Amino acid sequence: MIDHKHYTYRVTWSAExxxxxxxxxxxxxxxxxxxxxAKALKGMVQLVGEVVEDMLDTGETVPTPxxxxxxxxxxxxxxxxxxxxxxxxKAAEQGVSxxxxxxxxxx
Numbered sequence: 001m002i003d004h005k006h007y008t009y010r011v012t013w014s015a016e017x018x019x020x021x022x023x024x025x026x027x028x029x030x031x032x033x034x035x036x037x038a039k040a041l042k043g044m045v046q047l048v049g050e051v052v053e054d055m056l057d058t059g060e061t062v063p064t065p066x067x068x069x070x071x072x073x074x075x076x077x078x079x080x081x082x083x084x085x086x087x088x089x090k091a092a093e094q095g096v097s098x099x100x101x102x103x104x105x106x107x
Contacts, residue, residue, distance in 0.1 A: 004049040006065040011037045011044075024048050026063040 008025035014033065022032045022044030032047050034040035055062045079087075091101035 002052060002062050002065065004052045005045060006067055007048055007063075008066045009041060009044060011040050025066055027051065 007027070009022060010025070011020050011022045013019075014021040017033055019033045019035055020037045020040040022034070022037075022040035024030055024044060027048055030044070030047060030051065032040055032044040034043055052062050087102060088098050091098045094101060096104075
């Protein structure tokens with residue numbers, strides 16, 4: 001059973017709407033507007049809970065929370081050859097591997 005409170009939530013101000021908007025990374029099509037950030041978050045958590053319940057009732061696959069997924073620590077990235085060369089030079093100048101150099105830049 002997936003706990004909808006384990007999803008990744010964020011609340012930000014929406015100048016366009018003049019209210020706080022709550023979002024959920026695992027459900028990018030959903031949002032919830034409210035006049036306070038706590039209200040927006042509470043409303044979004046409730047909305048996601050209802051959506052998860054509905055998905056379970058209809059046999060749909062419910063997204064796994066990002067916080068509970070396992071990550072390998074590896075991903076592939078395609079970059080232009082010139083950028084690859086530039087990064088390799090920077091890494092060599094610092095006396096570290098390309099992987100360590102890029103990891104430090106991403107951190």
